[in-house]
Amino acid sequence: MAELITVDDADDPRLHDYTGLTDVELRRRREPAEGLFIAEGEKVIRRAMDAGYAMRSMLLSAKWIDTMRDVIDELPAPVYTVAPDLAERVTGYHVHRGALASMQRRPLPAAGDLLKSARRVAIMESVNDHTNIGAIFRSAAALGMDAVLLSPDCADPLYRRSVKVSMGAVFSVPYARLDGWPGGLEPVRAAGFTLLALTPDERAATLDEVAPHRMERVALMLGAEGGGLSRRALAAADDRVRIPMAHGVDSLNVGAAAAVAFYAVATGRPTA
Amino acid sequence: MAELITVDDADDPRLHDYTGLTDVELRRRREPAEGLFIAEGEKVIRRAMDAGYAMRSMLLSAKWIDTMRDVIDELPAPVYTVAPDLAERVTGYHVHRGALASMQRRPLPAAGDLLKSARRVAIMESVNDHTNIGAIFRSAAALGMDAVLLSPDCADPLYRRSVKVSMGAVFSVPYARLDGWPGGLEPVRAAGFTLLALTPDERAATLDEVAPHRMERVALMLGAEGGGLSRRALAAADDRVRIPMAHGVDSLNVGAAAAVAFYAVATGRPTA
Known part of the structure; x- marks a missing residue:
């Protein structure tokens, strides 16, 4: 079962995977280099998991915990719950889809x-x-x-x-x-x-x-x-x-x- | 041949067809009621004309005059030349495509x-x-x-x-x-x-x-x-x-x- 961790500091280093999501140039460099990608919204997160991608962590606001409960219960990755305005400060935008997951990339096939x-x-x-x-x-x-x-x-x-x-x-x-x-x-x-x-x-x-x-x-x-x-x-x-x-x-x-x-x-x- | 008219006042009533173009709700009501629609950019303006729509007027910045010269020469409608920042104040956005035309709607067929x-x-x-x-x-x-x-x-x-x-x-x-x-x-x-x-x-x-x-x-x-x-x-x-x-x-x-x-x-x- 995932650990549910409340975070209230936008500079908390555990949120590093989610910083500056609106900076396309930055993320384009960082994500492949750090071996991660971001899945956004319940449906896409579930599909990434169904496809066998490992989750590094999840970031969501409290009201999404119930919706994602089965995912949370099943996973070893930490789950960070944050207030909506904190999510916005970290990512740079208003996260309407409520949940973001940082997923681990896999080597591409030849x-x-x-x-x-x-x-x-x-x-x-x-x-x-x-x-x-x-x-x-x-x-x-x-x-x-x-x-x-x-x-x-x-x-x-x-x-x-x-x-x-x-x-x-x-x-x-x-x-x-x-x-x-x-x-x-x-x-x-x-x-x-x-x-x-x-x-x-x-x-x-x-x-x-x-x-x-x-x-x-x-x-x-x-x-x-x-x-x-x-x-x-x-x-x-x-x-x-x-x-x-x-x-x-x-x-x-x-x-x-x-x-x-x-x-x-x-x-x-x-x-x- | 069209009249080339330099306009430097954003409130000039002759620019009324082009005001508040970014206000979707306003334009959605106004355009059918006033019998007009807006064609944006050289290619689209030419296609509207080829399809036989009558032009009410055109709004462009000076550097587009040469590109649109043949259209201007051919048309009876007034052509308003404005500075780019005036175009932005009137329309509400930066008009990258350089030229806007107000075209006359026609009754729809049955x-x-x-x-x-x-x-x-x-x-x-x-x-x-x-x-x-x-x-x-x-x-x-x-x-x-x-x-x-x-x-x-x-x-x-x-x-x-x-x-x-x-x-x-x-x-x-x-x-x-x-x-x-x-x-x-x-x-x-x-x-x-x-x-x-x-x-x-x-x-x-x-x-x-x-x-x-x-x-x-x-x-x-x-x-x-x-x-x-x-x-x-x-x-x-x-x-x-x-x-x-x-x-x-x-x-x-x-x-x-x-x-x-x-x-x-x-x-x-x-x-x-």
Whole structure:
């Protein structure tokens, strides 16, 4: 059973995992270096635990103790109860979701290990926006992608905002970082995957024409909002594929495009 | 050719269309009552004009005059040039996109008129979030839906945030408000549409099983983020349809779900 500890000093060193949560640059450096990430809100905390992440500690206001009682009873980690205004002073924002947990990161798997059993993989290039990373993971998990691979410069899927937007899906679909870019794509191809680059370019074949759902192993490559995939990423792909556009619209947003492509690759196999 | 007028008084009544833009409640009442909407940024302003909306006036800082020169030369509406800090005092925010235009609303078409020529229609129930409205319009336009119908309590697609998130797609796909809810659905059915309610409910048939792309006329019903469609909306539908979920994820966000469903209904007809 967890220890319930009331803390009333914002400088208490036991709250260190939770300080300055609104300082994105600071947290982006600190969290991987210190081996932690922050799960926010009851649902996301439970999902992190269900996925087997170890809890370092939990921070909550008194009225959340009952809601989290079973978690508290089960865990060896300390639970810090604080007044709402103290939580705000420590974290830098008003914690509406009531409970925060500091979770222990695990070493990421090697891409090669994920590729052994996967058939449908999403590969993101330079997706730096935490909201977009989270949204893409949520769709990747929901629509049955087996794994996600990240170029070295993608943002951290375990950053608080990504975790929240993904509704915890970053815990349920395995992911890895590629070594080098676009060189890290070679082992993916060597593992038998067809590398499909998603692009709005009208010269590319449509999803319908490429019919990725018939392919044995597919790696779908996505670029960031705005620029899309880089020229060298496009050059490294086996084929380019596009979602047909109507009404003179030039593109979907990256979250919507990813969802449609995942559906076409992994789930969507309507018969004509 | 437009008149170029330098304004240096934040209380100048000619700037009335642009006052208090950050006050959502105020603007939500004022804009429909005064028959205007705000287009923000060069791309969106041009798209509103291409769609045939009349411009009431434009507000921009001096450095945007060259960019908008062809628009200015072509239009009879007054163009107010202001210093950036005056623009901020009038509107309530820092206008990074440099140019704002006040556009004249047009009467909305009747739903019945849109239904005559449409084959794929999206129907939204109680979508109150301007970002979600904009995102859904962008996907509906891009993926080839012919029209959008709104329950009486949906938010305004011409609200500034909706317009911006839609990237102007609210101008390219025609839309109407239904009279009454769910009573307003009856004329849709009477026009020969199959009403499909999108739901995460596992008892519903999958998109693949329902195969809406084979139907002659489809109206796809979407609810708001969180609650989804109401019980009475579900009861009014001809059939319920779901996107199959993997990895134990319970739902997609409404934007991703809409994009996948639009693709399956309007565009996606892969052959097995």
